[in-house]
Structure formats: C-alpha cells, structure tokens
Amino acid sequence: xxxxxxxxxxxxxxxxxxxxxxxxxxxxxxxxxxxxxxxxxxxxxxxxxxxxxxxxxxxxxxxxxxxxxxxxxxxxxxxxxxxxxxxxxxxxxxxxxxxxxxxxxxxxxxxxxxxxxxxxxxxxxxxxxxxxxxxxxxxxxxxxxxxxxxxxxxxxxxxxxxxxxxxxxxxxxxxxxxxxxxxxxxxxxxxxxxxxxxxxxxxxxxxxxxxxxxxxxxxxxxxxxxxxxxxxxxxxxxxxxxxxxxxxxxxxxxxxxxxxxxxxxxxxxxxxxxxxxxxxxxxxxxxxxxxxxxxxxxxxxxxxxxxxxxxxxxxxxxxxxxxxxxxxxxxxxxxxxxxxxxxxxxxxxxxxxxxxxxxxxxxxxxxxxxxxxxxxxxxxxxxxxxxxxxxxxxxxxxxxx
Numbered sequence: 086x087x088x089x090x091x092x093x094x095x096x097x098x099x100x101x102x103x104x105x106x107x108x109x110x111x112x113x114x115x116x117x118x119x120x121x122x123x124x125x126x127x128x129x130x131x132x133x134x135x136x137x138x139x140x141x142x143x144x145x146x147x148x149x150x151x152x153x154x155x156x157x158x159x160x161x162x163x164x165x166x167x168x169x170x171x172x173x174x175x176x177x178x179x180x181x182x183x184x185x186x187x188x189x190x191x192x193x194x195x196x197x198x199x200x201x202x203x204x205x206x207x208x209x210x211x212x213x214x215x216x217x218x219x220x221x222x223x224x225x226x227x228x229x230x231x232x233x234x235x236x237x238x239x240x241x242x243x244x245x246x247x248x249x250x251x252x253x254x255x256x257x258x259x260x261x262x263x264x265x266x267x268x269x270x271x272x273x274x275x276x277x278x279x280x281x282x283x284x285x286x287x288x289x290x291x292x293x294x295x296x297x298x299x300x301x302x303x304x305x306x307x308x309x310x311x312x313x314x315x316x317x318x319x320x321x322x323x324x325x326x327x328x329x330x331x332x333x334x335x336x337x338x339x340x341x342x343x344x345x346x347x348x349x350x351x352x353x354x355x356x357x358x359x360x361x362x363x364x365x366x367x368x369x370x371x372x373x374x375x376x377x378x379x380x381x382x383x384x385x386x387x388x389x390x391x392x393x394x395x396x397x398x399x400x401x402x403x404x405x406x407x408x409x410x411x412x413x414x415x416x417x418x419x420x421x422x423x424x425x426x427x428x429x430x431x432x433x434x435x436x437x438x439x440x441x442x443x444x445x446x447x448x449x450x451x452x453x454x455x456x457x458x459x460x461x462x463x464x465x466x467x468x469x470x471x472x473x474x475x476x477x478x479x480x481x482x483x484x485x486x
Contacts, residue, residue: 119225128154134176136347137314139305143298143325146290147306154179155261156196157188158309163288164272172287174309187310192285198264201215202247205269206364206444208289211234211304212455214320215313222263223247229444236440258284265310268416295382297455304453319455327456328369334470335371335463342466343370345392345399345426348406354392356385367403367453370462374399389420397423400430403480407436407445410486432483433465447479454478 089156125134134154142151150157156174162172175181175194181193192328202223209232212218218234225248227239238244247254247259253275258266266279270290278486279286287310291303301324308317344367347356356374357363358381367374375395376385408414411432415422426432435458436448451458457478464475 091171093359109453120298120311125154128179129474130154132355134179135314137318139308139314139318141302141305143296144294144302144305146293147303149305149309150181155182157191158287158306160288160306162293163268163290164270165293167272169290170306172285182448189393189449192205192280192287194265194285194310196310198239198310200259200261200263201263201267201310202263204248204267206230207291207452208267208307210315210450211307212311214453215304215308215311215316217307217311217313223258224260224268225253225269226348227252229440230442231438231440231444231446231449252415255279258353266306282467291452293382295360295362297362297369297458298325300362301453301455324454324456328459331456331459331463332369335369335459338371338470341373342401343369343396343399344374344466345396345402345424346374346404347392348404349389352389354387354389356387356392358383358385358476366459366462370459370466371467372401372462389418393420393423398425400425402430402432403425403462403465404432404434405436405445406481407439408432410433412483412486414483431465433480434483435479437477437479437481451479 106381134155135151135156138151139149140479141147148159154176154393157171158174159169159171160318171188171191173184173188173191175193177195177197184191184335192462198220199221201220203221204225209230211303212221213232213234215349221235221244222239223245224230224239225246227244227246229234230236230239238245247258253273255275258376260280263284265285265287267287267289268276270288273296277288289306291300302321304317304321305314309313346363346367347354351362356376358379359377360380360383364377368377379385406414408417411427414427414432419477421427436445436446440446447458449480461473461477461480464471464477465480
C-alpha cells in the first residue's frame with residue numbers, strides 16, 4: 086500500500102497536474118493542434134490526468150475505463166457480428182503503457198487527437214456541438230454534409246474528402262496521416278491496410294444501439310478522442326433532460342395514437358421493428374403501430390398489401406420521402422392513394438432540414454438530438470396539446486394535393 090501524501094505534497098501535485106493540463110504542443114502544430122490542451126509536461130505515474138470523466142449510462146455498445154494516464158474505449162460490436170475491439174487512448178505527453186492480455190495488441194492512440202477523419206455524417210454534430218470541429222481534417226464524402234460550418238471548411242480546403250463515390254482512397258489517407266479515422270460501424274477491406282500504415286481506425290457503431298439516448302451517448306466516445314469530455318457531458322445531460330420531459334408528457338396524453346411508419350423501396354416496405362430506435366421514438370411519443378410488438382432492433386421487410394391490411398387505416402403516416410404534396414405520394418405508388426393518411430389524414434416527412442447536397446439533418450443532428458425528434462413527434466401525434474406553438478426541427482407536413 087502506498088503511503089498517503091501530505092497535504093502540501095498533494096496540493097503541489099494538484100497544481101502540477103493543472104499546469105500540465107493547460108499546455109501542450111508548439112506553434113508548428115497544425116491548426117487543429119491547439120485542441121491538445123491536455124498534454125503532460127512532467128509525467129508522474131501517480132497522477133490522474135483525466136480530471137473530467139464520462140460515465141456511460143444509456144449506451145450498451147461501448148464502455149469507457151479510466152486509468153491514470155490512459156483510457157480504454159471498448160466497442161462491444163464494432164460492426165454486425167464482429168468481436169469486441171478495444172482502443173487505448175493515451176494522454177499526450179505520457180509514455181505508452183505496457184499492457185498485457187487482451188490489450189497487448191490494442192491500438193494505442195494519443196489524445197486529444199489533432200486530426201480526425203470521419204466516415205459518417207452522423208459524427209459531425211458530435212464535433213461541432215463540443216467545440217471540437219477544428220480537429221476534423223477529412224470526411225468520406227462532403228456532398229451530404231448539412232452543417233454550414235463543416236461545409237465552409239470543406240469549401241476552403243481545410244477538410245478533405247477521401248471516399249467520394251464510396252471507395253476509400255487509401256493512399257490519400259496514408260499520405261495525409263490523420264491521427265485517427267473514425268469508421269461508420271461497418272467493416273472495410275482497406276482498414277487493415279490503414280492500420281498497418283500506422284493510421285488507427287476506431288469504430289463508431291452508434292447505429293447498433295436500439296435506443297435514442299443510447300445512440301446520442303456516443304458523443305462521449307468521440308469526446309474521449311478529442312478531449313472534450315466536459316462539454317460532451319453537458320450536451321448529453323441536456324438531451325436526456327429534454328427527452329425525458331417530452332416522454333413523460335406524452336405518457337399522460339391518453340391512449341396511444343395509431344400511426345403508419347416507414348417507406349417503400351423497390352417494391353418492399355421497410356418497417357421498423359418495435360425494439361428499434363424508430364420504434365422506441367414512436368412509443369415514447371405516445372404512438373403505436375401494428376408491428377410495435379416485434380422485439381427486433383432492425384427493419385422488417387413487408388409487402389404493400391401486408392402493410393395496408395394492418396396499418397392502412399392509420400390517419401398519420403411518418404415517412405422519409407421528399408414529397409411536397411400527397412399527389413407526389415400517389416404518383417410514387419398506385420396503392421398509396423388507398424391509405425387513410427393520404428386520402429384524408431396527414432402525411433409527415435422528416436425532410437424539413439435538408440442540406441444543399443440533399444443530406445438530411447434528421448440523420449445527422451437528429452441522431453445526437455432525439456429530444457428534438459421526440460418533441461416533433463409528440464406535436465404531430467398530439468396537436469391539441471400545444472396548438473400552433475411547436476416549431477418543428479426535422480418534420481414537415483406534406484401538403485394535400
């Protein structure tokens with residue numbers, strides 16, 4: 086057992102820690118380098134270099150464990166059916182830890198990172214809302230980015246594009262040498278090559294979470310890379326508060342409202358299972374649909390006639406199409422004109438906030454802010470509770486025509 090430090094020694098150690106955590110790097114570092122404000126000057130193995138920590142409370146697909154000079158980020162399922170992966174995030178200025186067992190071969194990444202390549206637009210709000218957008222130096226394809234700030238950085242050449250059209254330009258990534266590439270929760274045959282070249286690849290598999298708050302909490306995983314834990318905790322706490330408030334209000338609005346959900350693609354209706362992210366949002370907004378009892382977390386593939394037989398009488402349809410009028414819906418499929426929501430009900434689409442390239446903020450900022458999504462849905466399902474007062478963020482009503 087180590088002896089306790091005297092009060093003066095402890096105070097001196099605390100001062101040294103605070104000084105170490107307020108400086109790092111030199112003027113030669115790239116623009117994003119000033120994010121590395123947590124670098125250690127005089128390393129001490131007894132100091133805790135993570136004064137602000139994140140506690141994972143809703144997400145189930147990742148964990149964070151803190152040691153004195155490094156964190157262990159573990160993604161339980163980096164992509165469907167994959168084995169868990171752990172990443173050792175070492176505070177800059179600290180020596181790399183010598184680890185054994187399962188962590189012996191884990192990727193070690195110096196944090197806060199100075200440059201980050203992002204594979205998914207869902208990750209961008211995690212950076213912009215924590216003040217860490219400066220570390221972003223690459224996106225897969227900038228066409229679908231909605232954030233005006235990120236688009237300006239792309240246009241100015243400060244953020245590159247490394248997978249336009251889908252395929253990773255591997256040599257381009259290796260030449261740029263980002264500190265980390267954050268994947269979109271899918272495997273890619275180019276990732277092993279990047280790792281062999283010294284480019285760490287970290288999986289962001291938030292889409293495998295089944296709850297809205299679980300997906301939003303991945304802001305803490307991103308914050309572990311960027312050193313923005315304090316702000317991430319504040320943002321997520323606000324999301325939880327807003328979401329909980331809206332769900333509690335909807336629970337007191339009486340019997341659930343029957344809705345129709347999903348859309349048809351190439352002759353198949355994709356319907357969210359009841360245990361999915363979308364299913365949970367509908368339930369928490371005070372809605373229900375015939376497949377709400379299906380416990381799966383993915384989408385069900387159904388025929389139009391099956392959907393019509395069980396859900397065709399629903400007077401509210403929640404979809405993701407860009408229709409402006411119900412005439413557009415009727416033109417898209419001959420059967421849509423038979424749906425009650427189209428004939429004399431309401432059709433709502435989550436395409437209110439589209440970027441100039443067609444990207445949908447519902448799938449970007451909406452992932453981080455299910456509180457705002459839930460507020461929209463609650464106003465749609467229960468319009469009498471706050472008539473004319475709600476300002477929609479992601480949903481808009483399709484006009485009759």
